Amino acid sequence: MKHSLAADFSLLMVALVWGATFVLVQNAIAFLEPFSFNFVRFALAAVLLFLWLFLFERTQLTKASVPLLKSGFILGLLLFIGYAFQTMGLELTSSSKTGFITGMSVVMVPLFSIVYFRQRLGFNALAGVIAAAAGLYFMTMTDINSLNLGDGLVFICAIAFALHIVMTGKFSSQYPALLLTTVQISTVAVLSGISSFLFEGWENAFNPKVLLSGSVLSALLITSILATAAAFLIQTNFQKHTTATRVALIFAMEPVFAAVTGYLWAGDRLSYSAIFGCCMIFAGMILAEMPGELPKGFRKIFILPEKKGADREA
Template structure:
């Protein structure tokens, strides 16, 4: 029980860090291109994780084999899809909208579970998906807040993160956490560097006035250490001690933290319809992950109540 509570609290801290870094990243990519930013961010995180691995957890290297490498590469690819499209989307949309659309990945998890885990969503999941979809429409289409290219990019990112949640749950209990995390983080760094070389002015990375500027340096340091190295290590380590329902529910807090920090730090404002949309998305995410008692369990409880009532009636006679 203590392990589960500690795991839940750690995952809640991860959600806070992820949500609160939206504004920092958005400010940084105004000076440094998205792929270049992610390449440096994940490269620094890989160095931190690799250094800790070789200095203090070298025994985990005995588990290095093709299976863990392929699993780490796959998780890294999913992370790359998520962060690449999220960071690019932040160029064309607001931090609040990006946070809530990214949070929609929690609702996508039951859908993908049908095909990947052969688990069909229950009534709560279906209602949650409908509510979140309606909220997404209000958030991105109502009033002056129309659907933008950035919203579409962040939606693709949500798909990547949903897949990452499922696959992390699958692999977390099979491999050493630190080694698996280092492989996936290194994969994101490599893919981001290649993308920066192909699609961006990668030479801007060498400009000291950009890298050492306050916005870029602060964003790189905070996201590399807290939102990447520590966050994904904690997720990989602790997800095995809690249930998928709890993980999804806790991560549903990320868009809430994103909206709050955008309001406090960036002074962003949302229209009434957008606020209503945010509420529907959040309610949908939470409702989709609420546990539902199986019909057999409810029928058993009903029979027990009937039996208890009958017994009491006989005793009274």
């Protein structure tokens, strides 16, 4: 129980960092294009992780294996797909719809966990997912109207992020966290670099005038250290002590933290519906932490035959 609470709190801090750095990233990509920004961000994080690995956790290097490299590559690929399709979708749809559709990964995670791992879905977890999904809608409903191609691209992003959470839960208990995270982050850096070369003005990723400008440098340093190296190491290390559904609900707090920091730092204003949505997301996260079982009438729908060893409740 103590491990689970520590894991949930640590993951909540990750969501806080991601939400708090949203404004920084938004300002930085006005000067450095998204793939280029992610290339530098994830490359710096990969270097930091490798240095820590080499200097303080060198014994983990002896545990490197083909299965670990494949697992790290899968996680990195899913993470890259999420960022890439979110970026492409943002060019064709609104930020409000992007936030809502991306946040729907909170609904996809328990569904993937049920189908893939045959995990039991607790009643409070189900209620928490519904509350969080409703909260995401109320936060962004002012711009939800007809669907377009951009929405479809962002939906692929949501699937990728949901699968990333689910697969992190699978791999995190099998391999050393630091080594697995280093491979994952390095994969995102390489794929972002290739995409920058193919689709953007990649020269800016090596232009000192751009990299050393105030908004870009501060965003790169904060996101590479806190929002990437530390955040994904924490997720990989602690997700083994909780469930994928709880992780998804905790990460649904990211837009809440983004809204709060936007209000405090950038002078953004929150509508009454957005405030209500924030409260719904928070209530969903708290509800999922409470003990409870699924009523008997729902068990045939939400509980599938379990695979051997799959005894955690989502």
